[in-house]
Amino acid sequence: xxEHRAIQPSYMTVGEIAGKMGVxxxxxxxxxxxxxxxxxxxxxxxxxxxxxKDIVRLHQIQSMKYLGFxxxxxxxxxxxxxxxxxxxxxxxxxxxxxxxxxxxxQDALESIEKLxxxxxxxxxxxxxxYADIVVALRAKNDLYWxxxxxxxxxxxxxxxxxxxxxxxxxxxxxxxxxxxxxxxxESGHSPESEQAQALAKDFWGYLMDFSGGDVGIIxxxxxxxxxxSDSEWKxxxxxxxxxxxxxxxxxxxxxxxxxxxxxxx
Numbered sequence: 001x002x003e004h005r006a007i008q009p010s011y012m013t014v015g016e017i018a019g020k021m022g023v024x025x026x027x028x029x030x031x032x033x034x035x036x037x038x039x040x041x042x043x044x045x046x047x048x049x050x051x052x053k054d055i056v057r058l059h060q061i062q063s064m065k066y067l068g069f070x071x072x073x074x075x076x077x078x079x080x081x082x083x084x085x086x087x088x089x090x091x092x093x094x095x096x097x098x099x100x101x102x103x104x105x106q107d108a109l110e111s112i113e114k115l116x117x118x119x120x121x122x123x124x125x126x127x128x129x130y131a132d133i134v135v136a137l138r139a140k141n142d143l144y145w146x147x148x149x150x151x152x153x154x155x156x157x158x159x160x161x162x163x164x165x166x167x168x169x170x171x172x173x174x175x176x177x178x179x180x181x182x183x184x185x186e187s188g189h190s191p192e193s194e195q196a197q198a199l200a201k202d203f204w205g206y207l208m209d210f211s212g213g214d215v216g217i218i219x220x221x222x223x224x225x226x227x228x229s230d231s232e233w234k235x236x237x238x239x240x241x242x243x244x245x246x247x248x249x250x251x252x253x254x255x256x257x258x259x260x261x262x263x264x265x
Contacts (some may be wrong), residue, residue: 001198008213009237010051010052011040011049011050011051012043012049012050012051012253013047013048013049013050014028014029014047014048014050016038016050017050017054017055017058019057020055021059021062022256023058023062029056031061032048032073034075036061036071036074036075036078037054037057037058037061039054040053041056054089057078060078060090060094061074061078061262063094063098064077064078064094064097067097067098068099069097074080108265109220111134111138114133114137114144115130115133115134115137118133118147118148120146121148122148123263129147129148129150129155132147132150132155133147133148136238139168140163140170141168143171143174143175146224148225149224151220153216153217153219153220154221154224156212156216157211157217161212166192168258170206170209170210173206174206177199177202177206179202180199180202181203181244181247182194184199184241184243191243191246191247191250192250196247197247197254199247200248200250200251201251202246203244203247203248204248204251204252205252207221
């Protein structure tokens with residue numbers, strides 16, 4: 001640390017820099033003790049003196065603290081600022097940290113809003129179901145909204161049968177089938193058409209894999225689809241729910257065993 005007999009205009013006392021940067025003297029003294037930000041100089045009388053470079057450093061510290069970094073992390077991440085290249089690189093990294101934090105906060109806000117929307121449509125408080133929706137949101141599962149319709153038995157079946165990887169595979173599979181169904185309906189195919197029945201065969205295979213052959217689970221899935229409002233079907237899948245229902249019923253009837261009809265008897 002350089003020593004100066006008198007305080008030059010380019011130097012500031014701890015009180016001056018505290019006032020300029022909106023922090024307390026105690027905070028600056030703590031940063032000094034912890035080796036996070038030490039004054040660049042000292043007067044002959046022992047007064048701790050700061051420079052404009054220290055203001056830039058303090059700005060970095062405040063920004064990183066706002067971003068959620070711990071002081072220990074800030075101490076290790078702060079680079080030297082002795083050349084234009086180092087200053088530019090440090091500011092670029094700080095900007096990237098901001099972008100990542102903003103993205104994280106935007107994701108968190110979106111998840112909170114989506115969870116709130118789903119909770120508003122549930123008739124009772126169900127913390128286990130809330131937790132499952134949160135997990136789905138964090139995993140970027142865009143079928144999270146379906147979970148509010150799940151009963152305890154269906155949740156239990158999914159938890160016991162699927163880990164995250166298998167669950168993602170089944171999710172991708174059902175979304176593909178739904179896209180194909182929407183494309184068929186848009187192109188004017190009837191439920192009886194060869195293409196629609198080929199889709200029904202694939203969809204039935206999905207139901208068998210999902211349920212493990214348990215007809216009771218298949219019936220719960222069928223009821224689950226009935227629970228979706230028309231707007232949910234149209235908004236999420238771009239086709240009317242009756243199309244897949246008719247297509248699948250025709251396929252099951254052709255096999256000589258239709259569990260949906262048996263349930264109606």
